Amino acid sequence: MRISAEQREAAKLYIMEKIKAGTSSVPAYVSSSLGIDPSTVHRYIKELTDAGQIEKQGRGKHSLSVRTFNYTLSRENGDFVSDTLAYDRYLFPLIRDLPDNVISIWSYVFSEMTNNVIDHSEAENAYLSIRQDALDTTVILRDNGIGIFRKIADYYGMTDLSDAVTELFKGKLTTNPQQHSGEGIFFSSRMMDEFMIQSEGRIFSCNAFNEDLLSAVSAAHSPGTTVVMTLSNTSKRSPAEIFDLYADVDGGFTRTMIPIAQVFPSAPVSRSQAKRICERLDSFKEVTLDFAGTDWIGQGFAHELFSVFAGKHPEVKLIPVNMSSSVEKMYRHVTGEKKA
Numbered sequence: 465m466r467i468s469a470e471q472r473e474a475a476k477l478y479i480m481e482k483i484k485a486g487t488s489s490v491p492a493y494v495s496s497s498l499g500i501d502p503s504t505v506h507r508y509i510k511e512l513t514d515a516g517q518i519e520k521q522g523r524g525k526h527s528l529s530v531r532t533f534n535y536t537l538s539r540e541n542g543d544f545v546s547d548t549l550a551y552d553r554y555l556f557p558l559i560r561d562l563p564d565n566v567i568s569i570w571s572y573v574f575s576e577m578t579n580n581v582i583d584h585s586e587a588e589n590a591y592l593s594i595r596q597d598a599l600d601t602t603v604i605l606r607d608n609g610i611g612i613f614r615k616i617a618d619y620y621g622m623t624d625l626s627d628a629v630t631e632l633f634k635g636k637l638t639t640n641p642q643q644h645s646g647e648g649i650f651f652s653s654r655m656m657d658e659f660m661i662q663s664e665g666r667i668f669s670c671n672a673f674n675e676d677l678l679s680a681v682s683a684a685h686s687p688g689t690t691v692v693m694t695l696s697n698t699s700k701r702s703p704a705e706i707f708d709l710y711a712d713v714d715g716g717f718t719r720t721m722i723p724i725a726q727v728f729p730s731a732p733v734s735r736s737q738a739k740r741i742c743e744r745l746d747s748f749k750e751v752t753l754d755f756a757g758t759d760w761i762g763q764g765f766a767h768e769l770f771s772v773f774a775g776k777h778p779e780v781k782l783i784p785v786n787m788s789s790s791v792e793k794m795y796r797h798v799t800g801e802k803k804a
Contacts, residue, residue, distance in 0.1 A: 467504070475500060476508050477698070480598055483518060483526050490526070517598040528597040533558070537581075537590040547579035550592060555603065558596055565702040569655045569695060570601070572703050576648035577605055577691050585609030587688060600657070601697060606690040611663035629668050630740050632661075633722050635710075636747055647717055655706050658694035670723055718749040725757030733762025738769040746777050756786035760794065767798040774799075 467475070475498055482490045491509065495502045509526065512518045518526045535554055537543035543550065551574045559570055581590050587609025595602040616628035616637065631637045635650030653659040653670045661668040664687075710719040728737060745751055753769075755761075774782055784795055795801070 467500075472508070475505075476512055477599075479505070479508055479512065480518060480528060484528050484597070484599055489524070491524070512598075528599065530595055530597045531558075532596075533594045535592040537592060539588050543590075544582045547575045547582055550578055551575055554592060555594060558594060559601060559697075562601075562697050563699075566695065566697060566699050568703050569699070569701065570603075573652040573655055573693060574603065576652050577693070580612070580648065581605065581607045581609070581689075584612070584615055585689060596697075599697060600694050602658075602692065602694040604690065604692050606688060608688045611687065612661060612689040613663050613666050613668075625664060625666050627740055629666050630727050631743065632668050633670065633727060634720050634744060634748075636717060636720075636744065650720070651703075651706055651710075652693075654709075655701060655703060656693045656695050657699065658692065660692045661689060662692075663689045670726060719752070720745075720748050720750075721752040721754060723754045723756070724761075725755070728758070731758060731760050731762070732765045735764040735768040738765045738767075738773070741769060742773045745773065745780055748780060750781045750783065752783045752785055754785050755788065755791050758791060759788055760790035763794060763798065766794045770795060771798050 475494070478498065479490060479494050482493060487493050491502055491505045494500065495505045509518070513520060513526070516529055519529050521527050533554065535550070537550055551571065555570060555574055556567075559567055578590075581587055585607045587607035590605060590607040593604040593606075595604075613625040613628040616622070616631065617625050620628075620631070622628055632649055635647055637649075649661070649668075653668075659669060710717055710721075722741060724732065724741075727741070732738070732741075741753075770782060770784075774780075784791075787795060
């Protein structure tokens with residue numbers, strides 16, 4: 465069977481994905497999965513090696529070739545005069561040949577995160593690391609300023625930095641309302657495949673993140689804020705698609721989504737925990753509460769959220785999703801809603 469150029473490139477991409485995933489016996493696995501002759505798979509692997517996209521690590525073992533670039537940004541040297549300066553100098557040259565939607569995402573997210581360093585962190589220096597292979601691009605931006613969670617907590621009079629992390633999940637949070645909408649981190653975190661903010665031992669992340677990368681960042685952690693962002697070089701996502709998920713017909717930021725398991729790694733049980741969630745929810749019309757990864761919730765938590773808050777704010781639509789049977793049972797108990 466003759467293989468088209470498109471099928472050949474798709475097969476090579478699949479090979480690299482399996483290599484990155486650590487799949488054992490990649491040639492045999494790919495041959496079986498795609499129905500391609502083993503000799504053809506080996507030829508593709510050689511072509512990828514010759515092109516510098518993968519590297520041979522031993523007999524039958526390969527890894528993706530990774531390019532790493534490190535830069536120091538300084539307020540004193542004028543690196544902070546614009547939130548697009550570092551993007552234009554350092555990131556864009558590495559992604560200019562990627563799809564337009566991927567470039568658009570990086571342009572938005574990188575500029576937003578750089579702007580946070582410039583306007584909010586009070587940092588004198590930032591350290592930029594860009595790691596790229598054939599599949600993904602990862603950007604790590606670390607500053608030596610006031611940690612983001614500390615900055616938020618001080619501005620809003622919070623006594624616990626964890627409350628600052630919780631507020632970031634909702635969006636519309638800023639310590640400079642005259643100049644910023646507070647939407648940058650919310651939308652940036654949802655455009656990326658992996659997005660993590662670490663400061664003073666606390667972590668904000670709406671999605672999965674590379675545990676090995678987290679260990680490396682933690683080991684090198686210093687005062688300030690570290691942002692880690694990863695996006696597939698072939699992502700089909702677009703900024704407009706993400707904005708539309710949380711906007712109404714007029715384009716307003718009226719919807720939000722809170723991943724409960726990310727906010728409360730242990731099952732939430734108390735009214736005080738629910739009250740943390742409820743802060744500022746009345747600034748939205750629709751709130752999706754994602755219970756994926758949460759096995760159960762306490763009666764006090766459920767009642768405060770779905771009865772007390774819901775009763776006081778009927779204009780806010782609460783939408784629980786991905787409920788386990790135990791969570792759903794408690795939800796129905798406090799709301800009196802019957803199972804269909």
